[in-house]
Amino acid sequence: MSSYLKNYKVIAKDDLPAVCAFGITFTAVTLNAPMHIRYLLQKLSQGYDIRVVRQKVSSLQSAFISRETSLVFNCTGNAARCLPGVEDPKCFPTRGQVILAKAGQISCSVMRHGRDYETYVIPRPGSNGNVILGGFMQKGVSTGDTFSEETESILERTKSMLADLDSPDTEVLAVFSGIRPSREGGARVSLEEIDISKTQQKGLVVQNYGAGGTGFQAGHGMATDAVMLAEGVLQNILSGHEKFRPLL
Numbered sequence: 001m002s003s004y005l006k007n008y009k010v011i012a013k014d015d016l017p018a019v020c021a022f023g024i025t026f027t028a029v030t031l032n033a034p035m036h037i038r039y040l041l042q043k044l045s046q047g048y049d050i051r052v053v054r055q056k057v058s059s060l061q062s063a064f065i066s067r068e069t070s071l072v073f074n075c076t077g078n079a080a081r082c083l084p085g086v087e088d089p090k091c092f093p094t095r096g097q098v099i100l101a102k103a104g105q106i107s108c109s110v111m112r113h114g115r116d117y118e119t120y121v122i123p124r125p126g127s128n129g130n131v132i133l134g135g136f137m138q139k140g141v142s143t144g145d146t147f148s149e150e151t152e153s154i155l156e157r158t159k160s161m162l163a164d165l166d167s168p169d170t171e172v173l174a175v176f177s178g179i180r181p182s183r184e185g186g187a188r189v190s191l192e193e194i195d196i197s198k199t200q201q202k203g204l205v206v207q208n209y210g211a212g213g214t215g216f217q218a219g220h221g222m223a224t225d226a227v228m229l230a231e232g233v234l235q236n237i238l239s240g241h242e243k244f245r246p247l248l
């Protein structure tokens with residue numbers, strides 16, 4: 001058992017709901033996702049002096065914005081299926097809907113997983129009592145709309161799973177839906193050389209997409225692998241920039 005998983009314990013069958021075949025409890029790290037993204041952005045822009053430019057690219061080739069561009073990391077998530085130059089047919093969307101609720105009485109995460117079934121209650125650290133209630137795992141569905149019947153289903157399932165949630169103190173704050181960037185066979189982290197112009201000029205690309213429903217959990221490992229694939233090229237780039245320290 002990984003040393004990251006503390007207090008691992010199998011729950012006795014008698015203590016599980018009748019429909020559950022197996023259950024465990026353990027202590028693990030929980031991220032506040034929006035806060036984590038802000039932290040990473042701050043670390044990159046302040047700690048490493050990286051300039052962030054938000055711009056839509058029309059193809060993978062067009063990400064080579066000048067002749068000096070030596071390397072492109074392709075981390076386009078769901079767009080990898082259709083973006084010219086990538087067009088990976090193994091990519092597909094997996095929709096989920098969640099509720100952001102105020103429920104300060106909840107202090108630990110509870111989840112129930114089954115085939116195409118997801119019910120979870122996850123307190124958000126550092127949010128003054130907010131919890132995420134979910135969810136859905138709809139393969140091939142890509143609408144960003146939210147549906148009231150799904151909100152009802154999530155409330156019904158999470159409250160029956162965790163009695164403390166079924167209280168007047170629980171207040172629905174917002175409902176969201178999101179699309180997980182899934183990929184048959186799992187994420188793609190690889191280095192390749194592509195043609196970037198009609199004159200067959202070559203460009204190096206690190207593909208890094210297809211994290212599915214685990215981009216926050218697996219993102220650091222994927223990024224480490226992605227950087228290691230291009231270590232030699234990166235060393236060359238960084239040696240010209242005194243200010244940079246190793247990225248990971």
Ligand SMILES: Cc1cc2nc3c(=O)[nH]c(=O)nc-3n(C[C@H](O)[C@H](O)[C@H](O)COP(=O)(O)OP(=O)(O)OC[C@H]3O[C@@H](n4cnc5c(N)ncnc54)[C@H](O)[C@@H]3O)c2cc1C
Nearest residue numbers: 056057076077079096178179180211212213214215216217
């Ligand atoms: C309901 C739900 C619950 C989830 N729960 C968890 C969880 O518990 N744990 C976990 O680890 N993960 C979870 N995830 C999954 C997690 O959100 C994703 O794995 C993660 O966001 C993927 O990150 P990414 O950077 O690879 O892709 P994305 O976050 O999709 O980022 C791709 C980026 O590429 C940009 N882009 C695309 N095309 C172009 C273009 N042509 N030009 C320029 N930019 C472009 C997009 O604008 C976007 O910013 C959940 C997701 C959902 C929807």
